[in-house]
Amino acid sequence: MAVRSTSISIPLNLAFLKSLKKCPPEIWQDRWNLSEPVWKTFLFLSQVNINRASFNSRTNQFITEHGPFVTSLHRFGLCSHDRCVCVAKGDPNHYATLCPVTKPFHFTKPSAGNLSTWCENIVQDKRSLARLMNIMKILHERRLISSLIKKDFSGIHQQLRLSLQTV
Numbered sequence: 001m002a003v004r005s006t007s008i009s010i011p012l013n014l015a016f017l018k019s020l021k022k023c024p025p026e027i028w029q030d031r032w033n034l035s036e037p038v039w040k041t042f043l044f045l046s047q048v049n050i051n052r053a054s055f056n057s058r059t060n061q062f063i064t065e066h067g068p069f070v071t072s073l074h075r076f077g078l079c080s081h082d083r084c085v086c087v088a089k090g091d092p093n094h095y096a097t098l099c100p101v102t103k104p105f106h107f108t109k110p111s112a113g114n115l116s117t118w119c120e121n122i123v124q125d126k127r128s129l130a131r132l133m134n135i136m137k138i139l140h141e142r143r144l145i146s147s148l149i150k151k152d153f154s155g156i157h158q159q160l161r162l163s164l165q166t167v
Contacts (some may be wrong), residue, residue: 029047045063055123056133058137063123068140102135105131
């Protein structure tokens with residue numbers, strides 16, 4: 001059975017089309033501002049931007065705190081503890097600023113008052129993003145190795161902590 005279709009061409013006013021492009025980001029920003037900030041995503045992306053370049057998966061994992069971080073793995077029941085091998089809480093900021101495992105790529109730890117600016121600068125600066133990618137690569141490789149040997153970090157956690165203390 002053949003189906004007939006008709007196409008209708010309706011010219012739209014250029015001003016109307018421009019208003020469509022401007023309106024959604026304003027609504028989006030209002031909704032973003034009124035919503036309860038999710039994790040630290042709001043600190044990195046406080047302003048919505050329709051032209052914002054999309055981030056790769058590892059940057060997204062860092063921003064949303066859903067990645068190879070011990071705190072995230074613990075929250076989802078994939079690790080028996082939330083501590084890094086250096087005994088500190090293994091969250092993204094720890095790996096980015098303090099962890100001896102990622103030391104070559106550390107950022108300066110921000111003060112509480114500068115955290116928002118620090119977060120925004122990381123996602124806007126290409127060199128900072130490259131350092132962040134190196135940190136995430138290390139964490140992904142460590143997670144892969146631990147899953148290959150089928151052991152929870154708790155078994156070797158004590159040994160690694162002791163070896164780091166002797167360094």
